[in-house]
Amino acid sequence: MKTTTTAMRSLSVAVLLLVAAAASASAAKDRCHSGDKAALLAIKAALGNPYHFASWTPDNPCCDWYDVDCDATTGRVVGLAVFQDANLTGTIPDAVAGLVHLQNLMLHHLPGISGPIPPAIGRLSNLSFLTISWTGVSGPVPSFLGTLTRLNQLDLSFNALTGAVPASLAALPSLYSIDISRNRLTGSLPPLLFSRLDKAQQEAYLRLSHNNLTGSVPPEFSAVAFAQVDLSRNAFAGDASGLFGRAKPVQQMDLSRNAFSFNLSAVELPEQLNSLDLSHNAIYGGIPAQVVNLTNLQLFNVSYNRLCGAVPTGGNMASFDAYSYQHNRCLCGPPLADPCK
Ligand SMILES: *[C@@H]1O[C@H](CO)[C@@H](O)[C@H](O)[C@H]1NC(C)=O
Numbered sequence: 001m002k003t004t005t006t007a008m009r010s011l012s013v014a015v016l017l018l019v020a021a022a023a024s025a026s027a028a029k030d031r032c033h034s035g036d037k038a039a040l041l042a043i044k045a046a047l048g049n050p051y052h053f054a055s056w057t058p059d060n061p062c063c064d065w066y067d068v069d070c071d072a073t074t075g076r077v078v079g080l081a082v083f084q085d086a087n088l089t090g091t092i093p094d095a096v097a098g099l100v101h102l103q104n105l106m107l108h109h110l111p112g113i114s115g116p117i118p119p120a121i122g123r124l125s126n127l128s129f130l131t132i133s134w135t136g137v138s139g140p141v142p143s144f145l146g147t148l149t150r151l152n153q154l155d156l157s158f159n160a161l162t163g164a165v166p167a168s169l170a171a172l173p174s175l176y177s178i179d180i181s182r183n184r185l186t187g188s189l190p191p192l193l194f195s196r197l198d199k200a201q202q203e204a205y206l207r208l209s210h211n212n213l214t215g216s217v218p219p220e221f222s223a224v225a226f227a228q229v230d231l232s233r234n235a236f237a238g239d240a241s242g243l244f245g246r247a248k249p250v251q252q253m254d255l256s257r258n259a260f261s262f263n264l265s266a267v268e269l270p271e272q273l274n275s276l277d278l279s280h281n282a283i284y285g286g287i288p289a290q291v292v293n294l295t296n297l298q299l300f301n302v303s304y305n306r307l308c309g310a311v312p313t314g315g316n317m318a319s320f321d322a323y324s325y326q327h328n329r330c331l332c333g334p335p336l337a338d339p340c341k
């Protein structure tokens with residue numbers, strides 16, 4: 001009897017707590033923090049009060065505004081995602097710095113947004129996801145991004161950014177995904193990029209294709225647990241064999257259209273590879289026989305290199321035609337027309 005009463009009492013306490021939590025969540029949502037509201041209205045004004053922000057009016061709670069996301073408990077603005085509008089023009093407003101609780105900022109497919117990435121972004125100390133992609137933003141990838149200690153993912157792809165990948169990004173302990181492909185970057189890779197990640201816990205993603213990056217793959221990169229690495233269409237050179245290794249978690253590797261030069265016979269191919277493009281480099285040696293054991297391999301391209309020897313057969317090698325192997329120094333055997341001597 002006593003047990004039942006206790007159970008009922010704790011049940012009703014739980015119900016009360018739930019009701020209270022729901023009420024405070026909706027109260028928080030209705031409240032709309034005045035600082036957040038002021039920052040959002042300043043962003044709207046800085047962009048010239050465009051139609052895109054028509055729902056951003058002081059008579060609605062700012063958590064209900066288009067593109068705005070609030071934390072259900074605190075009612076603070078934690079997300080701002082503005083995308084797909086060619087009519088928005090101007091520079092990224094400094095007023096974003098007023099969204100002090102922001103965790104996710106996305107500016108995507110806004111070709112009329114131009115100018116540099118402003119220092120205001122560096123003041124968003126809780127930012128975990130930063131996307132500025134498919135915009136007209138130019139200037140450097142700012143060094144101050146290295147102060148965003150909670151950053152997990154950085155996507156600055158498809159802009160007009162110049163200069164180098166800043167070494168300051170290497171200081172970030174939980175930044176595991178960097179995409180700055182399709183810009184005009186120059187310079188070499190910071191050797192310590194991803195070095196603070198716990199490689200037993202977190203795989204890394206690096207996409208830098210279509211830039212003008214130079215230098216070689218830093219030896220330090222052999223210790224990074226890359227799941228994906230795309231360095232294609234740059235001006236990298238030298239040895240990239242440190243990215244390989246049988247137990248590495250790499251699934252997609254694209255090193256195509258660079259000037260990499262190393263002995264492919266000497267590498268162990270990562271067992272989980274499903275896509276490997278090494279085309280248009282100066283890679284020599286032969287194709288490791290172990291390739292036939294890569295059961296997930298769907299794309300394999302070693303064309304336009306300096307490879308020699310027999311193309312391995314067996315496994316799922318039958319799914320790759322001569323175009324995967326063309327223009328090498330002396331590769332031979334099927335599917336190539338040249339028989340091995
Ligand atoms: C952009 O502006 C044009 C012309 O004013 C308008 O027709 C169109 O709906 C606008 N697009 C968006 C996404 O607001």
Ligand SMILES: *[C@@H]1O[C@H](CO)[C@@H](O)[C@H](O)[C@H]1NC(C)=O
Nearest residue numbers: 076100101102125126127150
């Ligand atoms: C940043 O996030 C942490 C943990 O999520 C939170 O405790 C802190 O209040 C946040 N700070 C700001 C300024 O939002």
Ligand SMILES: *[C@@H]1O[C@H](CO)[C@@H](O)[C@H](O)[C@H]1NC(C)=O
Nearest residue numbers: 182183184185210211212213
């Ligand atoms: C790379 O540099 C070359 C020569 O300086 C230039 O023509 C080309 O447009 C650049 N490519 C990119 C993606 O910046």
Ligand SMILES: *[C@@H]1O[C@H](CO)[C@@H](O)[C@H](O)[C@H]1NC(C)=O
Nearest residue numbers: 263264265266267284285286
């Ligand atoms: C490439 O490495 C293999 C195996 O380690 C070795 O036998 C071969 O001589 C090397 N080829 C060249 C061109 O260095």
Ligand SMILES: *[C@@H]1O[C@H](CO)[C@@H](O)[C@H](O)[C@H]1NC(C)=O
Nearest residue numbers: 288289290291292293294315
């Ligand atoms: C491929 O796998 C088979 C079966 O597990 C193994 O016997 C063979 O040694 C492997 N070949 C290479 C080149 O790793």
Ligand SMILES: *[C@@H]1O[C@H](CO)[C@@H](O)[C@H](O)[C@H]1NC(C)=O
Nearest residue numbers: 279280301303304321323324
């Ligand atoms: C491999 O790359 C070459 C050069 O870019 C291309 O011509 C060929 O179509 C590719 N082959 C396959 C199978 O993707």
